[in-house]
Amino acid sequence: MSSNLVCPLLTQPVRRATRTRPVTGKADENADAYRGLRAAGKEPTKTTAPVLRTRKRAALGDLTNAGRSTGGKDTEENSDKAPAPTRQNRARLPPSRVPLATRRPRREPEAMAVDDAPAVPETIAKYEDEVAEHADAHESKRSKTVxxxxxxxxxxxxxxxDADDPLMVAEYVEEIFEYMRQVEMKCMPNGDYMSMQRDITWHLRGVLVDWLIETHAKFRLLPETLFLALNVVDRFLSLRTISLSKLQLVGVTALFIAAKYEEVLCPSIQNFLYLADGGYTDEEILRAERYMLRVLNFDLSYASPMNFLRRISKADNYDIQTRTVAKYFMEIALVDHRLLEHPPSLVAAAAVWMAREVLERGAWTPTLVHYSTYAESELLGTAEIMLDYCLRPPAHPHFHKKYSSKKFMRASTYVHEWARNTFPDAVVSAEDVALGRWTDANGAAHSVDMLRVDLYERHGQERPAVLPLSGSAAA
Structure with missing residues (x-):
C-alpha cells in the first residue's frame, strides 16, 4: 500500500515528545532565585516569575480550558470556585455543576419542524382501529379461502x-413469509388520509414521489430504500396534518431514515441538504427525523414488495425480463395513490402477473399461485389499476424516464406501447385528463377516474364485490 493511502492519524505516535524551551537572560536569574527559596524551605510569592521548564503534554494536546484562569484578580476565593463551564468541559461536569445560565434555552417543540397542527386523538384512534380491522379481515379471508x-x-x-443451501433457509422460508404477510398489514397507510390534509393534494404527493424517485436513482440506493421511504411518508401523513412548505421536508427525512435502515453505506445529511437546494438546515432534518420516528413509534418493520417479488420469481425460474418489467409495475404503486390500500404482497403478485401478460409468458400456474399466495381472480383488481395507469399520459416524468433507460430494458416505453395497441378503446388522452371526463361510443360522459378496461371479463373471471384483501370496492 502506498504511503498516501494511509490515514494520517495512523502515522502519529501514541505520545508526543516533550518540548523544552531554552531559559536565557532574566529567566536564569528567576530560576536561581526559585531554587534558593526552595532550599530555604520557602515558597516563592506570586510576584515571582515562574520558570519556563519542561512539561509533558497529553497525547491529543491540551484541548480543554478547565483549570485555567479566566482572568482578573487571582485570589484564594476565586481559586476555590469551580472552573467556568465551557463548550469543551461542560460535558465533564455533573448536571448539578452546570449553571442554569449556561444551559441551552428550550426550543420550540420538534413537532413544529414538520407539522403545524396538533394531532387529533380521534383521527389517530380511528386510523389504528382501521389498521387492526384490516389485518383481521386479511387473516379471515385468507383462512376461509384455504x-x-x-x-x-x-x-x-x-x-x-435448496435443502442443502444454508443461504436459502428452506426449513424456515414458509414461516418467514407467513410472518411478513402479517407484518405488511400492520404497516399499511390510510388510503384516504388526504381528506384530513388542508394544504396538500394527491397531485402534490405525486410530484413529491416523482422527485424522490429521481433522488433515489441519483444516489443509486437499493429498491427497498425507496419503498420504505414512501411507506414512512404515507404512514406519517396518515397521522399528522402538515403544511405545503413542509411536504418536501417530510420526503427528504423519510428517505434519510430509510437509507439509514436499509443501506450499508448511507449518504450523509449534507447530500440531502444539497438535494433540497438549501431549503432546510441539517438541524431541521434531524429534528424532523426524531419527530417522525416518534409518531411512527419507531416501527420500520415494513415488508417490501421486493421481498415478495423474489419469492415469486422462484416459481418463474428467475426470468430477468419478467422481473424487470414487474419492478416497473410495482413502482406504479408508489406514484398512483389508488394502490395505497393494496398490500405489498398483492402488489408484487399483480406486478408479476402483468409482466407475464405483457411478455406473453403463459397462464398463472398453480406453482405461481402457491409462491405468491394469490389466485388469478384475487389480483386482477390490482392489475387493472396498474394497466389503467399505463393507458394514461405519463404523469411522472422522472419515473417514466428511469424505466425508459437501457438499464431497465426500456420497460416503461414498451409497456405503454403494448397497452395502447392491446386496448385502443381504453386509452385516456391528455384532453380527457384536462376535462376530467371521457365520452364513450354512445356519447355518454364518464368520469376520468373510471377504469376503462375489464380484465375480469377478458380472462373469464367473476368480478368480486370487494377487491381481495383491501378495503376498497371494485370499480
Missing amino acids: AARPKDEGWEDLDKD
Missing part, C-alpha cells in the same frame, strides 16, 4: 432443491 379449496392444487415444491 379452508374452502386449495387454490394452488398441483403446485410443484421448488424449495426441496
Whole structure:
C-alpha cells in the first residue's frame, strides 16, 4: 500500500515528545532565585516569575480550558470556585455543576419542524382501529379461502432443491413469509388520509414521489430504500396534518431514515441538504427525523414488495425480463395513490402477473399461485389499476424516464406501447385528463377516474364485490 493511502492519524505516535524551551537572560536569574527559596524551605510569592521548564503534554494536546484562569484578580476565593463551564468541559461536569445560565434555552417543540397542527386523538384512534380491522379481515379471508379449496392444487415444491443451501433457509422460508404477510398489514397507510390534509393534494404527493424517485436513482440506493421511504411518508401523513412548505421536508427525512435502515453505506445529511437546494438546515432534518420516528413509534418493520417479488420469481425460474418489467409495475404503486390500500404482497403478485401478460409468458400456474399466495381472480383488481395507469399520459416524468433507460430494458416505453395497441378503446388522452371526463361510443360522459378496461371479463373471471384483501370496492 502506498504511503498516501494511509490515514494520517495512523502515522502519529501514541505520545508526543516533550518540548523544552531554552531559559536565557532574566529567566536564569528567576530560576536561581526559585531554587534558593526552595532550599530555604520557602515558597516563592506570586510576584515571582515562574520558570519556563519542561512539561509533558497529553497525547491529543491540551484541548480543554478547565483549570485555567479566566482572568482578573487571582485570589484564594476565586481559586476555590469551580472552573467556568465551557463548550469543551461542560460535558465533564455533573448536571448539578452546570449553571442554569449556561444551559441551552428550550426550543420550540420538534413537532413544529414538520407539522403545524396538533394531532387529533380521534383521527389517530380511528386510523389504528382501521389498521387492526384490516389485518383481521386479511387473516379471515385468507383462512376461509384455504379452508374452502386449495387454490394452488398441483403446485410443484421448488424449495426441496435448496435443502442443502444454508443461504436459502428452506426449513424456515414458509414461516418467514407467513410472518411478513402479517407484518405488511400492520404497516399499511390510510388510503384516504388526504381528506384530513388542508394544504396538500394527491397531485402534490405525486410530484413529491416523482422527485424522490429521481433522488433515489441519483444516489443509486437499493429498491427497498425507496419503498420504505414512501411507506414512512404515507404512514406519517396518515397521522399528522402538515403544511405545503413542509411536504418536501417530510420526503427528504423519510428517505434519510430509510437509507439509514436499509443501506450499508448511507449518504450523509449534507447530500440531502444539497438535494433540497438549501431549503432546510441539517438541524431541521434531524429534528424532523426524531419527530417522525416518534409518531411512527419507531416501527420500520415494513415488508417490501421486493421481498415478495423474489419469492415469486422462484416459481418463474428467475426470468430477468419478467422481473424487470414487474419492478416497473410495482413502482406504479408508489406514484398512483389508488394502490395505497393494496398490500405489498398483492402488489408484487399483480406486478408479476402483468409482466407475464405483457411478455406473453403463459397462464398463472398453480406453482405461481402457491409462491405468491394469490389466485388469478384475487389480483386482477390490482392489475387493472396498474394497466389503467399505463393507458394514461405519463404523469411522472422522472419515473417514466428511469424505466425508459437501457438499464431497465426500456420497460416503461414498451409497456405503454403494448397497452395502447392491446386496448385502443381504453386509452385516456391528455384532453380527457384536462376535462376530467371521457365520452364513450354512445356519447355518454364518464368520469376520468373510471377504469376503462375489464380484465375480469377478458380472462373469464367473476368480478368480486370487494377487491381481495383491501378495503376498497371494485370499480
